[in-house]
Amino acid sequence: MGNLFEKELEKKTIFKDRNAISQHYFPKELPFREKQIQEMTKILTPSLQGKKPDNLFLYGKVGTGKTTVTFHVIKELEEFVKKNQAKVTTNYVNCRNHNSKYKVLIKAIKKFFPEENFIGYSAGFIQEKFIDYCNKENHIILVLDEIDKVKDLDELVYSLSRSNDEIQNGSISIIGISNNLMFKERLDPRTKSSLCEKEMVFPPYNAEELRAILKARVELAFIPGSVSDSAVNLAAAIAAQESGDARTAVMLLMRAGEIAENTNARKVSDVEVNKAKKKVEEDIIFNMVSTLPEQQQLVLKAIALLSMSTKGIKKITGQEEIGVLYSGEIYDKYKQLASGIKESVVSSRWYRQYITELEMYGLILTSASGPGIKGQTKLIKLGFDAEKINSIIDSQLGK
Numbered sequence: 001m002g003n004l005f006e007k008e009l010e011k012k013t014i015f016k017d018r019n020a021i022s023q024h025y026f027p028k029e030l031p032f033r034e035k036q037i038q039e040m041t042k043i044l045t046p047s048l049q050g051k052k053p054d055n056l057f058l059y060g061k062v063g064t065g066k067t068t069v070t071f072h073v074i075k076e077l078e079e080f081v082k083k084n085q086a087k088v089t090t091n092y093v094n095c096r097n098h099n100s101k102y103k104v105l106i107k108a109i110k111k112f113f114p115e116e117n118f119i120g121y122s123a124g125f126i127q128e129k130f131i132d133y134c135n136k137e138n139h140i141i142l143v144l145d146e147i148d149k150v151k152d153l154d155e156l157v158y159s160l161s162r163s164n165d166e167i168q169n170g171s172i173s174i175i176g177i178s179n180n181l182m183f184k185e186r187l188d189p190r191t192k193s194s195l196c197e198k199e200m201v202f203p204p205y206n207a208e209e210l211r212a213i214l215k216a217r218v219e220l221a222f223i224p225g226s227v228s229d230s231a232v233n234l235a236a237a238i239a240a241q242e243s244g245d246a247r248t249a250v251m252l253l254m255r256a257g258e259i260a261e262n263t264n265a266r267k268v269s270d271v272e273v274n275k276a277k278k279k280v281e282e283d284i285i286f287n288m289v290s291t292l293p294e295q296q297q298l299v300l301k302a303i304a305l306l307s308m309s310t311k312g313i314k315k316i317t318g319q320e321e322i323g324v325l326y327s328g329e330i331y332d333k334y335k336q337l338a339s340g341i342k343e344s345v346v347s348s349r350w351y352r353q354y355i356t357e358l359e360m361y362g363l364i365l366t367s368a369s370g371p372g373i374k375g376q377t378k379l380i381k382l383g384f385d386a387e388k389i390n391s392i393i394d395s396q397l398g399k
């Protein structure tokens with residue numbers, strides 16, 4: 001019989017270091033991002049000369065290396081600061097978990113005064129603490145990752161830039177990061193110009209680049225010879241086709257490796273990558289849907305519910321299209337859902353903005369109706385299984 005754990009540990013593994021193929025691993029080498037790394041280094045250097053670096057806004061689609069590159073440069077900066085006793089402090093906040101001005105300030109101040117507890121204090125008080133800290137000749141680089149998740153971002157950026165006016169001997173600079181290419185349009189023009197003093201774009205990776213990134217990761221993560229070249233190429237091709245997203249590429253190979261292990265295959269081949277595709281797609285959709293703002297989740301829920309019940313739209317030609325919805329009926333359904341859970345209802349202008357963003361994320365497809373059907377209106381179709389989307393949203397709204 002043998003002990004259960006003995007047997008488990010004796011199983012042959014194809015991983016050398018499973019961590020190296022996880023999406024949370026930070027590789028030392030970041031090919032195809034040399035330009036961005038260099039530019040960011042240049043933008044932050046004034047902090048080491050006692051000057052305030054410009055605020056910087058980074059944007060690009062999911063999995064294009066924004067977080068990884070920023071961590072890399074910040075780590076180098078911290079190393080330099082330590083060695084040279086420079087007065088620069090970096091601070092990373094993921095706004096997905098800290099999604100309001102107050103929560104960001106509370107999280108950020110903790111690094112400067114680790115012994116103190118600020119919960120319950122006013123935002124004004126915390127801001128004063130920031131100013132005190134900076135006035136001791138400190139330059140703060142505040143990284144706000146997934147900055148689009150901050151509900152009252154205009155107020156946050158305004159407060160931080162007003163603090164800067166009051167600081168005599170130091171400064172606060174913001175590095176804002178977002179994969180929402182449209183969210184800037186929501187901002188007050190003053191916030192926009194303050195946040196985007198400098199901007200950097202992270203383009204999607206093409207299949208060739210993804211292949212090179214994957215090859216390097218495979219070498220770190222797998223035992224030599226346990227992943228076929230063709231599997232690497234396939235994972236790169238799938239990720240390039242979907243979005244040029246390195247996270248998808250890495251996750252595909254990790255899942256494929258797990259599938260190979262569980263089925264006692266000695267090598268990861270195309271079969272495992274194809275099997276992994278569905279699972280990874282689900283993980284990614286889950287992640288995307290569960291981090292949308294609540295109001296946007298309600299809009300998506302309205303689309304999912306209507307898709308499940310709709311009979312199809314009759315086109316002028318007499319053909320029926322299943323699952324195609326009118327923008328107006330979705331807005332009505334959304335209003336009903338929002339009032340049902342005692343949420344405020346967003347205006348139709350905001351609703352249209354949400355629809356545009358859902359399309360950008362690839363969660364829905366839209367087209368103009370053309371003349372004939374209810375005048376000119378937008379037609380909308382859900383990009384994924386309605387029941388799945390609906391159940392993800394329910395699990396989130398219930399929290």
Ligand SMILES: Nc1ncnc2c1ncn2[C@@H]1O[C@H](COP(=O)(O)OP(=O)(O)OP(=O)(O)O)[C@@H](O)[C@H]1O
Pocket residue numbers: 022023024025026027029030031032033060061062063064065066067068069178179202213246247250
């Ligand atoms: N140039 C690169 N070389 C090696 N690995 C990379 C590179 N770019 C991205 N990756 C890997 O891809 C994954 C996603 O990268 P990262 O988290 O930085 O993306 P992101 O742009 O911040 O995405 P999101 O907008 O979803 O937050 C990580 O596992 C990272 O290690």
Ligand SMILES: [Mg+2]
Pocket residue numbers: 066067068145
């Ligand atoms: Mg990121």
